[in-house]
Amino acid sequence: MQVITDILRVVEGSSSNRVKPTHILYKANLSHKLLKDHINTLLQKGFIEVEIEKNHTYYKITEKGQKFMSEFRKLEKLSQAFGLPV
Amino acid sequence: MTYIIIPLWFYEFGSLMYFLSSAVAFLVSYFSFRLYRYSGSRQHLFLSAAFAFITLGLVILTVGNVISYFNFEECKPNCKIDPTDATYMWIRLGNYGYYFTSAIGYALLALSYFKINFKGSMRSKLKNKINSNIKLKNKRLILPVLFLPLLTILAIPAIPPAFDITIILAPQQTYVLYPFVNPYFQTFHVLSSIFLAYIVFQVLPTYLRCRERLCLLVLLSFLSVLFYHVLMFAVAMHPICFALAHFSLLAGFGMLLLMLVKVGVDEHERSKIKNASHH
Numbered sequence: 001m002q003v004i005t006d007i008l009r010v011v012e013g014s015s016s017n018r019v020k021p022t023h024i025l026y027k028a029n030l031s032h033k034l035l036k037d038h039i040n041t042l043l044q045k046g047f048i049e050v051e052i053e054k055n056h057t058y059y060k061i062t063e064k065g066q067k068f069m070s071e072f073r074k075l076e077k078l079s080q081a082f083g084l085p086v
Numbered sequence: 087m088t089y090i091i092i093p094l095w096f097y098e099f100g101s102l103m104y105f106l107s108s109a110v111a112f113l114v115s116y117f118s119f120r121l122y123r124y125s126g127s128r129q130h131l132f133l134s135a136a137f138a139f140i141t142l143g144l145v146i147l148t149v150g151n152v153i154s155y156f157n158f159e160e161c162k163p164n165c166k167i168d169p170t171d172a173t174y175m176w177i178r179l180g181n182y183g184y185y186f187t188s189a190i191g192y193a194l195l196a197l198s199y200f201k202i203n204f205k206g207s208m209r210s211k212l213k214n215k216i217n218s219n220i221k222l223k224n225k226r227l228i229l230p231v232l233f234l235p236l237l238t239i240l241a242i243p244a245i246p247p248a249f250d251i252t253i254i255l256a257p258q259q260t261y262v263l264y265p266f267v268n269p270y271f272q273t274f275h276v277l278s279s280i281f282l283a284y285i286v287f288q289v290l291p292t293y294l295r296c297r298e299r300l301c302l303l304v305l306l307s308f309l310s311v312l313f314y315h316v317l318m319f320a321v322a323m324h325p326i327c328f329a330l331a332h333f334s335l336l337a338g339f340g341m342l343l344l345m346l347v348k349v350g351v352d353e354h355e356r357s358k359i360k361n362a363s364h365h
Contacts, residue, residue: 001125001126071120074349077300077352078346083291085127
């Protein structure tokens with residue numbers, strides 16, 4: 001769960017609204033294999049989508065992904081307010 | 087047994103406060119459960135279950151109070167309620183149900199703070215070497231803590247005292263003469279105060295660390311509910327404690343509601359700013 005939200009945070013936080021896999025790898029501090037597994041999960045859930053431009057792969061957060069993150073942030077804040085770790 | 091005199095309108099005003107508090111407690115329980123579904127953490131499950139029990143307790147108390155209020159209205163000006171009356175049964179059901187379920191709720195709330203403290207204090211010294219022992223220790227603590235609310239039931243007398251509650255009609259308004267100081271009443275409020283004092287001491291470092299308004303609201307809400315129980319315990323000293331206690335309870339749950347609203351508003355504003363920057 002933590003990894004999933006970390007990846008979504010990286011994708012969501014990019015200024016161009018899309019990121020390369022290497023950027024996620026670096027920011028979320030993951031191995032290539034783990035990243036691939038989690039990206040597949042996120043694609044299956046419809047939280048991110050792939051964009052291919054000039055032979056480069058980019059990942060972009062979908063509306064469903066944004067809604068999930070918005071919900072998660074609210075619950076995360078609630079947990080932090082009670083002093084409980086997420 | 088000590089009785090205090092409550093104006094009938096305030097008796098019902100108290101029911102409204104209990105009802106509003108139960109609605110807020112339900113919201114906290116609902117969002118905590120969703121949090122548990124995201125995180126799978128036992129602490130979130132305890133938090134959700136705790137507020138579910140607190141909700142149930144307040145709902146039982148509200149129902150008991152509302153029914154007895156209508157019975158008081160019917161029988162005034164000369165009500166003498168004894169243990170064979172239905173009104174008496176509703177009041178007892180409302181109070182005992184509230185004492186027991188709320189005490190379980192506070193016990194669970196205290197338990198939700200157990201794990202992090204043990205882990206936090208041990209981690210710095212032993213760097214997770216005895217994590218398995220910590221978990222075992224916590225499991226052993228769960229049952230004794232959950233057993234404590236049973237004290238509220240054990241303190242209930244087997245034979246209810248006669249003329250427990252009386253309605254009197256004064257020249258200006260109707261009053262309820264209420265038996266507020268008895269063993270089960272005191273047991274419940276002492277136990278709740280102990281649990282809440284523990285919770286306040288756990289939430290205080292969180293606020294000192296984060297210094298955010300949300301943490302402050304949670305701290306103040308627990309503090310207000312703690313005051314409610316302390317003031318209710320002290321009700322025999324001065325009747326004003328009864329009124330102050332109820333306002334303290336309302337303030338406590340009001341701050342929890344404010345915290346929930348603020349979480350929602352902050353996220354909504356964040357989304358708006360983000361959308362505007364992308365467009």
